[in-house]
Amino acid sequence: MSRLQTDNLLSAGSLWGLIEARTQATPDALFAVDDQDRELTFREYRDACLKAAAGFAARGVSEGTPVSWMLPTWFESMILVGALARLGAVQNPILPIYRHKEVGFIASQFGTKLLILPPANPKFDYPQMGSDLAADRPGMEVMVCDQILPDGDPATLPPAPAETTPADAPVRWVFYSSGTTSDPKGARHTDLTLDASARGMASCLHLDESDRIALVFPFTHVGGIGWLGSVLASGAAFIVVPAxxxxxxxxxxxxxxxxxxxxxxxxxxxxxxxxxxxxxxxxxxxxxxxxxxxxxxxxxxxxxxxxxxxxxxxxxxxxxxxxxxxxxxxxxxxxxxxxxxxxxxxxxxxxxxxxxxxxxxxxxxxxxxxxxxxxxxxxxxxxxxxxxxxxxxxxxxxxxxxxxxxxxxxxxxxxxxxxxxKDVIIRKGENISAKEIEDLLYEHAAIEDVAVIGIPDPATGERACAVVQTATGESPIGFDTMVEYLKGRGLMLQKIPEQLEVLDVIPRNATGKIDKKGLRETYKDSERPTR
The missing domain is CATH 3.40.50.12780 (ANL, N-terminal domain)
Structure with a gap:
């Protein structure tokens, strides 16, 4: 078996071209099913995209219009992506964990003309945020989408954007990464930069029409659009879970x-x-x-x-x-x-x-x-x-x-x-890898999850702190037990954490990454343990 499987993958010079190619190849195959057992075929997906595109066109969205959107992992989010791709708009998917400060910065820098938000939920009032931001941005329209998109006649649509090559593909996407800076950073992508990643992933996984892919994380993440490309190229189908x-x-x-x-x-x-x-x-x-x-x-x-x-x-x-x-x-x-x-x-x-x-x-x-x-x-x-x-x-x-x-x-x-x-812990001038320690601690029966962070220390510059989550049915690991365990695994003494914190749950963000920045902030002023 070849390591990569590429013969079955469709290709095109744009995202919309790929949607059309897949619809032509397998129109009645399943594109997605959700947690409510709703289903969409590829033909139904393409047709819904066209109707929504006509609806957005009637609202003034056209080629190059900067559209920011922050929606859950819904069918309608995927239809929105296809509709905006058909129009050639520049899309800016925003993670739903962002709030006034981040969304306001993004809307100003990106020049958002249309901001699409979900309805309010018990945790946050998205429409109110939109109203607050629009008050300071006269040229920005806010639309609240409760799983209903604008609808129009596809016959009124202008021609689709031209197919392109990687060298001349226009920027159609801006994804913001929180990174380690105070403000988010907007990365400029084309349909074909995202397609290169999607095709690579599909070929490694040998995706085909029999596959059913769990779409269980925020679709607004760059990985959501990547998986969409993989599905369109391979003919696989999504299982869509909003939360x-x-x-x-x-x-x-x-x-x-x-x-x-x-x-x-x-x-x-x-x-x-x-x-x-x-x-x-x-x-x-x-x-x-x-x-x-x-x-x-x-x-x-x-x-x-x-x-x-x-x-x-x-x-x-x-x-x-x-x-x-x-x-x-x-x-x-x-x-x-x-x-x-x-x-x-x-x-x-x-x-x-x-x-x-x-x-x-x-x-x-x-x-x-x-x-x-x-x-x-x-x-x-x-x-x-x-x-x-x-x-x-x-x-x-x-x-x-x-x-x-x-x-x-x-x-x-x-x-x-x-x-x-930034995770290299420098203790007395020696570099310590947090991941090396994390991998060892993860194998301990009492530990369900773990993060190792560096904390400022007046004596050593930094000290390693292990933050652990106790496994179900186990007693929390003690500091001395941790030390002896790591010694037994052959870890050099200088790398053994000098501090242990036990939490009910290790904090992770919406995409599953451990929030080490938050952990460092929590423990940065903690006193050096005396043992």
Whole structure:
């Protein structure tokens, strides 16, 4: 079996062209089913996009119109994407966790003409936020969408945007990444930068028309649009869940025969907990009997989790990718990779045209197996930032993009992520990898989840602090027990955390990443423990 499967993937010179190509190829095949058992075929999806496009055109949306939207993971969100693609608008999907400050900054910098928001819910009043922001931005219209989009006659639509090549593709997307700066950073993408990532992912997972993909995270994330591209290219179908729930979502995915159980560590932990609860209740059958892989991304996986998922739930285990808003899914594991590669790496360059440069902390090019900052050139790399002043520092002297992540490549080209530059804990001048410690602690029976952070220390510069979540049915691990465990695993004394904090739940954001920034803020002023 070839590592990559590409023969079955459709291609086009734009997102709208891909929607049309898929509709022509498999018009009556399932495109998506949701948690309410609503279904859409590819033909129905295309037709709904056309009607919505006509509706938006009647409201003044046309080629180049900057449209910001913040909607849950609904059918209507995917239809909105297709409608705006048909019109050639510039889309700015916004994560639903953003509030006045972030959305206001984005709307001003992006020049939003139309802001599309969901109705209010018990947690937040989105329409009120929209009204507040519009009061200071006279040229911005706000539309509240409660799963109903504007409707019009497709016969009134102007011609579709022209098909393009990667070299001349216009910017059609701006995704904002919170990063580590005070303001979000707007990464400029084309349909074809996103398509390069989507096709790479589909080829590694060997997606085809039989696949059912769990869409369980915010569709406004760059990964949501990436998965849309993968589905359109391969003919697979979505199982759409607007809000992930650890108890109810696995039931929905099981009911609809999930084969690709996305989307990262937090989700995979929930699936594993559901499988274990099933077994504890006396049912030893697999929760997801059709599952082939557990695609992951957003953050490196604990290797132990891959093994547990594979052994207890079936399929090949976690098949993960590595990417970021600026350069989505630049590496991807493949279904035929070795178990060692699946457990410990994030796969190879995806697509194969991706080029890496790893640079050590001392500034020299890293050799095979040597840790360095990951820098990248890739067909899916963004066209720089909307704020052009950020571009100079974003790229190195050879034109490679600074990811800020640390890792190493082996002789076969597999990439292992070892941490973030900002996660390197410098204790008495020695670099300590947070991920190395996290992977070891994750394997302890008493620990369900873990984050290791650096805290300012007057004596050592920084000290390592382990923040852990206790596993169900276990007693919290004590500091001395943690120390002895890590010693027993062969961790050098200088790397053993000098502080231990136990939380009910490790905080993660909407896409499943641990909120280390928040944890650092919480514990930055904590006193040095006396032992």
């Amino acid at each position: 992930f729930d650890a108890k109810t979502t696995p039931v929905v995915l099981a009911r609809h025969g999930v084969t690709q159980a996305t989307a990262g560590t937090a989700f995979h932990q929930a699936y594993l907990a559901a499988q274990r609860a099933r077994v504890a209740a006396g049912d030893t059958s697999p929760l997801f009997p059709e599952v082939r892989t557990f695609p992951g991304g957003g953050a490196p996986k604990p290797p132990q989790l891959h093994t547990e998922i594979r052994d207890e739930m079936g399929g090949v285990g976690i098949v993960s990718g590595y990417g970021m808003t600026e350069c989505p899914i630049m590496t991807m594991a493949a279904v035929g990779d070795s178990q060692e590669a699946l457990a410990h790496t994030e796969g190879k360059a995806s697509p194969p045209e991706v080029a890496f440069r790893l640079v050590t902390l001392e500034g020299k090019d890293a050799s095979i197996g040597e840790e360095g900052e990951i820098r990248v050139k890739a067909p899916q790399l963004c066209r720089g930032y909307l704020d052009e002043s950020l571009n100079e520092k974003a790229f190195d002297e050879k034109g490679f993009f600074h990811t800020g992540d640390l890792g190493h490549l082996d002789a076969e080209g597999f990439l292992t992520i070892t941490g973030r530059l």
